[in-house]
Amino acid sequence: MRILYIHNDYAKPSGEEHAAAALAELLREHGHEVEFFRRSSAEIADSAWGRLKSFFTGIANPCAARALLRKLDEYRPDLAIVQNVYPLLSPSVFKPLKKHGLPVVMRCPNYRLFCPNGLCYDGERICEKCLGGHEWHCAWKRCAGGRFKSLGYAVRGWAARVSRRIVDNVDIFIVQTEFQRQKFIAQGIPSEQLGILPGIMPQIAPAEDWQAGRFVTFIGRVSPEKGIDEFLAAARLLPEIPFRVAGAYDGMPEIREQSPANVEWLGFLKGDALRQAYLDSRLVVVPSKWYEGFPNVIVMGMMLERPIVTADLGATGSIIDAGRTGDKFAPGNADDLAQKIRTIYTDIPLCRQYGEAGHQEATALYSREQIYAKLKAIIDAACRRAHPDTP
Secondary structure, three states, X not given: OEEEEEEEEOOOOOHXXXXXXXXXXXXXXXXXXXXXXXXXXXXXXXOHHHHHHHHHHOOOOHHHHHHHHHHHHHHOOOEEEEOOOOOOOOHXXXXXXXXXXXXXXXXXXXXXXXXXXXXXEOOOOEOOOOOOOOOHHHHHHOOOOOHHHHHHHHHHHHHHHHHOOOOOOOOEEEEOOHHHHHHHHHOOOOHHHEEEOOOOOOOOOOOOOOOXXXXXXXXXXXXXXXXXXXXXXXXXXXXXXXXXEEOOOOOOOOHHHHOOOOEEEXXXXXXXXXXXXXXXXXXXXXXXXXXXXOOHHHHHHHHOOOOEEEEOOHHHHHHOOXXXXXXXXXXXXXXXXXXXXXXXXXXXXXXXXXXXXXXXHHHHHOOHHHHHHHHHHHHHHHHHHHOOOOO
């Protein structure tokens, strides 16, 4: 099968780009041909004119639609997978796909179909005020940062909703957990148009000789919604325990200097260095305060036999089985987080028990073959919906 993957890259590499590459690689491993049609927000990142233009291209971009038509005529795919369309592609790309009669699958790693900033998070707490057709809350509360940017997010979300250019032209939406699926159903997406596909894990094996590790580790983008403030607050409450942060922190450049002395900052890691950061950890903390889609950090930690402590919230809380593969704490509660960390950190046999149970669960549920089987079922369902009369 020839598959065209459509994605608007973020200005800086993010988990969405890694996920798109991993999905394409998985498809190629199983004999499919995959090409990308993409733009990058880096094109407008340092340009006032570009940011102004993106206000309008996020609503509709006929130029992107025409470019996609040319790509479709040239490549002639059998299926399209769409991920992010903002701000340079826009929902305009869906019309050419249906003009060509293509089955369309849309991967939804966040909640942007219903929440303009995609996070259901207003900068301080979970927020669902935009859901149900109230996008103006995003502009009012400046959920995307500045007033103009938040207004742009709100307007493009409103335009996509009232025009139905996305929901009427997608055969199957991919979500990552049952929690996310239920949120989409509540917003009017029929259950038969929703498929669950967890994050795609690289083939990775734990160390031959299990070691407890020394550190309590945060791995991922350093930002408020990821719970970095609670992680550092817990470190202050546990000065005798060494903490580490592995992730880019350029979005919060002041945070390193403000952190307690028992926190080590590793910066962005990948490959062997990232794997070693997991292995050096006695436990991994995922303290997110928003509805994560599917945090790969959790499953990577489980595969490498690390206990996980995560916020009892949405998808993150649904992956961990408290008392078997790790523990959960009250979202935003640093005191509760510190208590859970101390309990596990000081009990090495418990660390090993949780780590082994996590590894067994991760390999059973999130192996590449298991995930491909789910993806193939989603693709087949999209083809049946697009061409119901085809035997």
